[in-house]
Amino acid sequence: MITRLLRKSFYNQKKAMALMIVSIAVGTALTASLLTLSFEIGGKVSKELRAFGANILVEPRIEGLAGLSGLRRYLRSEDVMKVKTIFWRHNILGISPLLETDAHIHAGDRSAEARLIGGWYEKELPLPGEAGTFTAGIKTVSPSWSLTGRWPADAGGVVLGSSLAATLGVKIGDELLFGDRTKKVEGILDTGGREDDQAFMDLVSLQQENRLEGKISRVFIGALTTPMEEFAYKDPAVMSKVEYEKWYCTGYVTSIAKQVEEVFGNSRAKPVWQIAGTEGKVLDRLKALIYLLCGVVLVASSIGVSTTMIMSLLRRIEEIGLLKAMGADRGKIIAIFLSEAGIIGLAGGFAGYLLSMVVSEYIGVRVFQSGLQQRGSLLFIALGSAVFIAVLGTVLPIRRALRIRPGVVLKGSE
Amino acid sequence: MKKKRFLHFFLRSAAQRKGRNLMAALSVMLAVAVVTGMVGITSGVREKLGAELRAYGANVLVSPAKGGSFSKEIISRIRNIRGVDDASGQYFTVASIRGHEVEVIGLELDKFRKMGWKLFGRLPGREGEMLAGINLKTGLKPAEGNAEELIHGDLRREMILSGFIERGGPEDSALIMSLGDAWAVSGASDVIDVVLVRVSPSAFEEAVRQLRVTLPDASVKSVRQVASAEESLLSKIRLLMLLVTAIVVFASSISVASTMAANVFERREEIGLMKALGAKRRDIGAFFFAESLLIGAAGGFFGCLFGVAAAEVISMGAFGTFIRPAFYLPAISLLTGLLLSLVSGYFPVRDAMRSDPAVILRGE
DSSP: OHHHHHHHHHHHTHHHHHHHHHHHHHHHHHHHHHHHHHHHHHHHHHHHHGGGOOSEEEEEOOOSSGGGSSSOOOEEGGGGGGGGGSTTGGGEEEEEEEEEEEEEEEETTEEEEEEEEEEOSSEEEEOTTSSSEEEESHHHHOTTOEEEEOOOSSTTEEEEEHHHHHHHTOOTTOEEEETTEEEEEEEEEEOSSGGGGOEEEEHHHHHHHTTOTTEESEEEEEEOOBOOOGGGGSOGGGSOHHHHHHHHTSOBHHHHHHHHHHHSTTEEEEEOHHHHHHHHHHHHHHHHHHHHHHHHHHHHHHHHHHHHHHHHHHHTHHHHHHHHHTTOOHHHHHHHHHHHHHHHHHHHHHHHHHHHHHHHHHHHHHHHSSOOOOOTTHHHHHHHHHHHHHHHHHHHHHHHHHHOOHHHHHHTOO | OOHHHHHHHHHHHHHHTHHHHHHHHHHHHHHHHHHHHHHHHHHHHHHHHHHHHGGGOOSEEEEETTSSOEETHHHHHHHTSTTEEEEEEEEEEEEEETTEEEEEEEEOGGGHHHHTOEEEEOOOOSTTEEEEEGGGHHHHTTOTTSEEEEEETTEEEEEEEEEEEEOSSGGGGEEEEEHHHHHHHHTOOSEESEEEEEEOGGGHHHHHHHHHHHOTTEEEEEOHHHHHHHHHHHHHHHHHHHHHHHHHHHHHHHHHHHHHHHHHHTTHHHHHHHHHTTOOHHHHHHHHHHHHHHHHHHHHHHHHHHHHHHHHHHHHHHHSSOOOOOTTHHHHHHHHHHHHHHHHHHHHHHHHHHSOHHHHHTTO
């Protein structure tokens, strides 16, 4: 009896039912997309935030004041790629080792004292202990610096910061005298920072020229990190064993820095606080924003479904009156409405889930240039919330339907 | 139909159908509230996130173009330029401490909290106190709180160490103190080597241009890293919000359309009767137009209130502060309400008017 009634009801109100399913589907799709987004927004935005620059700096450990002046201290080149062997190696997105020297530069009758820095721009290196390569270099930690021309591959070429090039009055292709060595300007680097007053060249060539084979002055590292929590700011030295373990095994910027420090001989790795501290705050805010939007969308779509349901009921008052006149009791009426809602909810939820895969993929590609990972478990959440919304939407209509007096309705005066 | 009779009809109908009209107005209101809320949040999110991103530091550096230094008046001149949120000066010199030469940075210590550097110990509270970079810690131990003598040429000055800072940059090997103390150490007065300027991302280009015009002797450089990363992140978030808004608008217009359609559908008989009694298409059109207008306006008005409230709740939850609602929000709400109710009312009314009154009135 009920099945026949249901079939009839769906058949007779194709348009209204389709509309309800669509509205539930869209609501569910939106909620599921936002949830998918919320799982990944941390990672995606973290990657975006890497454009602000490195968040970990590794320097030689300095004991006493002597290290500051006179005696230079260095890190070892061979330790650089060991960074990709630490526990959080997959979170390391950029590595840029630099060797700093001072140079006296002549260009015709102009001259300048400047820092001459050896580094890689984009260099493929084999991963230690694994197959595959990793791209390291300045570009990987500071992608927004703009290089015109190209990065020199050997000792004969040099890149000048934009201010330094202006001071010396040279352009790409000109030749300069670094001490007694002639070098050709192959590129101009514009950063807006102190790098604009510096000169750059290939790391290995600079090491050889200065008899500093295998030595580097500092390493910048860009890592994906977990936002710092209150407890992560505690000094690791005074943490309890449990706390220390939790800290060490979470990807906080401080714990990643600690692990980096462990693979570099005689080093000190520090978070670049300006970058690391802000990142956590920005991420927390964005996540909260997405969750709140989820809530608003859910509420809005359930109210929308409810109004649609009530409107559909109003059309069927006579039908319900007839049912009652023919002896349908409260249970039957409730059963009819609930099973209708159930069917609509399941259909809408399933369609919504499929739709959400498209929507979240589109949002991911449009906004972050890469798709979002779809989760099968969301199907159950989608179905559950869709049925919940649909059933919630029938509460008012059911109450209305139970109050219908068949005599009045069928006479047509309601 | 005469005006008076039209009004009579209209008011009677509105009074009789209170419930249904209320329902329609509610669904319009909901849609408008969602749209208003989303637009409100989208317009506010830029400002809010921009404020967070401010901690990434200055996005413009102003330094003397031909060497030398500025007088300190330049800071207030820069602050007065439109689009400049903040500006602070720094002065660099060197001094020798315990026989080793170190860099000395003088800066506005009241800006310290905003710079995001990590502080161990406390900020200098009065003249003659300084901070040291974390790299100096082993060398100066256990001098925290003790006086250190700084020597610059013939000048000697006793400074008390109040704490250490860690920034993850060259500052970690320097001494940090107030501008006044740094001037006293080197015997200079009222000079600035660089001004760190924070320009709001929305007015970036214009403010940089203004800075260049106002300060012809200075080199004005945008810190590419901060400026471009900021712009790129903010525009991405904005795009995200716009996409979500578009989908939400779509979802809520479906609900409005279905409600309005049902509202009209029920009244096919009424329309049939009107036609049978000789009402012209124009009259019926005007009748439903007026009704939609009323529903749309009511929905738009209340939707605006609820939408702004929702935007404030979200902003409070996500950013901890209220947003200033954009002045155009009420206009958007009202327009959305009217547009939604008129468009979604139009098609069912047109269908109803096309049908034959005789068929409808017979109840088929």
